[in-house]
Amino acid sequence: MxxxxxxxxxDPQPLLIVISGPSGVGKDTVIERMKERMLPFxxxxxxxxxxxxxxxxxxxxxxxxxxxEFAEMIEKDELLEYAIVYNDYKGIPxxxxxxxxxxxxxxxxxxxxxxxxxxxxxSPEAVLIFLTTQNEEEMIQRLKLxxxxxxxxxxxxxxxxxxxxxxxxxxxxxxxxxxxxxDDTVDIILAIIQAEHHSVHHRKTTL
Numbered sequence: 001m002x003x004x005x006x007x008x009x010x011d012p013q014p015l016l017i018v019i020s021g022p023s024g025v026g027k028d029t030v031i032e033r034m035k036e037r038m039l040p041f042x043x044x045x046x047x048x049x050x051x052x053x054x055x056x057x058x059x060x061x062x063x064x065x066x067x068x069e070f071a072e073m074i075e076k077d078e079l080l081e082y083a084i085v086y087n088d089y090k091g092i093p094x095x096x097x098x099x100x101x102x103x104x105x106x107x108x109x110x111x112x113x114x115x116x117x118x119x120x121x122x123s124p125e126a127v128l129i130f131l132t133t134q135n136e137e138e139m140i141q142r143l144k145l146x147x148x149x150x151x152x153x154x155x156x157x158x159x160x161x162x163x164x165x166x167x168x169x170x171x172x173x174x175x176x177x178x179x180x181x182x183d184d185t186v187d188i189i190l191a192i193i194q195a196e197h198h199s200v201h202h203r204k205t206t207l
Contacts, residue, residue: 012104012197013202013203013204013205014100014101014103014104014105014106014107014205015106015107015126015127015193015196015197015203015205016097016101016106016107016109016119016123016125016126016127016205016207017041017106017107017108017109017126017127017129017193018109018111018116018119018126018127018128018129019031019108019109019110019111019129019131019189020110020111020112020113020115020116020128020129020130020131020171021113021130021131021132021164022113022132022139022160022161022162022164022165023086023143023157023160023161024133024139024140024142024143024146024157024161025131025132025133025139025142025177026131026133026142026177026182026185027110027131028061028110029177029182030131030177030182030185030186030189031043031108031110033182033183033185033186034108034186034189037186039190040105040106041105041106041107041108042100042103042105042106042107042108043108043109043110044092044093044096044097044100044107044108044109044110045059045060045061045062045063045093045096046062046063046090046091046092046109046110046111047062047063047065047070047073047079047082047089047090047091047092047093048062048063048064048065048088048089048090048091049064049065049066049067049070049088049089049090050062050064050086050088050090051064052064053148063093067089070082070089070091073091073093074091077094078093078094078095079091079092079093079094080092080093080094080097080119080122080207081111081115081118081119081122082115083112083114083115083118085112085114086153086156086157086160090111090112090115092109092111092115092119094207097109097207098207101205101207106193112164113130113164113167113170116128116170116171117167117170120170122207123205123206123207125203125204125205125206126203126205127172127173127192127193127196127203128170128171128172128173129171129172129173129174129175129189129192130168130171130173130174130175131174131175131177131185132165132168132174132175132176132177133176133177133178134176134178136162136165138179139161140158140161143157143158143161173192175188175189175192
């Protein structure tokens with residue numbers, strides 16, 4: 001007779017979840033719906049030097065800072081990672097992420113593909129989710145419909161997005177954000193997070 005197999009559940013460890021993908025796939029919209037549904041996560045607020053769009057709120061959607069202020073954050077080593085994204089700087093405040101993880105909350109950050117690669121180096125156990133559209137044509141159409149770019153800026157975003165699509169294999173999961181099915185997209189992301197918490201080999205996030 002074989003001995004019974006003992007099972008000790010993993011301690012609930014907070015996860016660092018990165019939601020990334022090219023421009024036009026709906027990262028901001030997905031994050032906003034997750035907030036609307038009052039999900040129990042800490043949503044990281046990114047610092048950026050770009051100008052706010054009409055519907056965006058400082059401290060809620062982004063921390064909108066000047067180039068001088070951003071340079072000071074770099075000098076003081078206050079950023080987990082930062083990069084130039086379409087001629088503006090974006091960065092993740094380091095202390096904000098560490099405080100949230102220490103509180104035991106899962107941390108969700110919205111970040112560009114380049115930044116996701118940096119987070120993977122800093123925290124190999126982070127959960128990287130690549131958000132995309134059903135096809136490239138749909139992504140380009142969404143970018144055009146936003147009408148927030150000059151023709152030159154739109155051309156740059158499309159070219160960059162095409163290159164970012166090639167980096168899909170650097171991620172753990174891919175989620176297609178289909179038109180008019182936003183809650184389905186959020187449900188899939190929640191299922192991924194729940195599955196990770198029930199994994200036998202639980203990720204242990206370190207920063």
